[in-house]
Amino acid sequence: MSFSNFKLYIEEGDTVILYINPHNMHAIEVKSIVLNKNGEEVENVFQTTFGALKVQSLIGKKYGIKVTLSKGWAHVLYPTSELWTLTLPHRTQIIYTPDISMILFELELKPGSVVIEAGTGSGSLTHSLARTVYPDGYVYSFDFHENRVLVAEKEFANHGITNVSIKQRDVCTEGYGEEIEYIADAVFLDLPLPWKAVIHAMKCIKKTGIKY
Ligand SMILES: C[S@@+](CC[C@H](N)C(=O)[O-])C[C@H]1O[C@@H](n2cnc3c(N)ncnc32)[C@H](O)[C@@H]1O
Structure with missing residues (x-):
């Protein structure tokens, strides 16, 4: 991906902004698998105040869509310099x-x-x-x-x-x-x-x- 050029669909390795509200957003690296504390490969599940998101579920989705968290919802935005400043x-x-x-x-x-x-x-x-x-x-x-x-x-x-x-x-x-x-x-x-x-x-x- 490139912050400099827009694209439509989310791919493995992208950085996306999970936008819950103006005071609650997160930059997430789209990696299906991450290492846990013991160095074992595990499914990447991102926790928010509105519940969990399986990061792999983003792959292939269109930027801008609404996604369901286990206790709410959020939008997945293409990163900009301004959003990065708020989430870095x-x-x-x-x-x-x-x-x-x-x-x-x-x-x-x-x-x-x-x-x-x-x-x-x-x-x-x-x-x-x-x-x-x-x-x-x-x-x-x-x-x-x-x-x-x-x-x-x-x-x-x-x-x-x-x-x-x-x-x-x-x-x-x-x-x-x-x-x-x-x-x-x-x-x-x-x-x-x-x-x-x-x-x-x-x-x-x-x-x-x-x-x-
Ligand atoms: C306040 S931070 C800069 C923040 C940056 N403008 C930003 O928006 O993220 C100041 C940085 O200057 C670096 N720094 C301080 N003195 C320096 C020097 N003499 N030469 C190079 N870097 C220096 C520090 O290591 C620190 O990372």
Whole structure:
């Protein structure tokens, strides 16, 4: 699947949003079989406050349909950046959609833009950046935390997002790397002591770029 392109039918491996109500929704990876605590393969049954859902039952269904839970019902939605922001596994504080909208607007990002962000964190902003600059643009994302980089990389692969690269790097002390000098339209920093990363960011921005 790809967050960037819509399709009609749910397949094994997709990420779907189980929408119960505006305050109760979940991102689910459609896997028929999962491993239990003892490492044994078991049927994947997702528990909600309105009862259980057999995840395998979603395969072949149309996105948007209503599904029955054991004590209620929900809709199964195609994932968007906004829904992902509301349901993603938090590894850090994240940026939410109202602020993301402002950031995209102020950075004047559009399809084809090249943008650098640090840190990646939980990848909330990164998903929106990737969609905004799609299909010809690119996002260079940096975080100094090894596990956050590995998890985010895996999530982007699972979500079919191909216009993002993530590197483990301390941008305050090491900068962003020679290979991306003077190619960015914009840089966005969401980390402690951002002023220490600004001096390096100056080297990445095109002459026409926007600095943040
Ligand atoms: C608040 S989180 C970013 C959240 C992200 N914007 C989102 O919406 O999910 C800050 C991240 O910056 C990373 N970080 C902090 N200092 C850094 C540095 N000097 N270089 C690279 N990453 C850094 C942290 O590891 C953390 O993951």
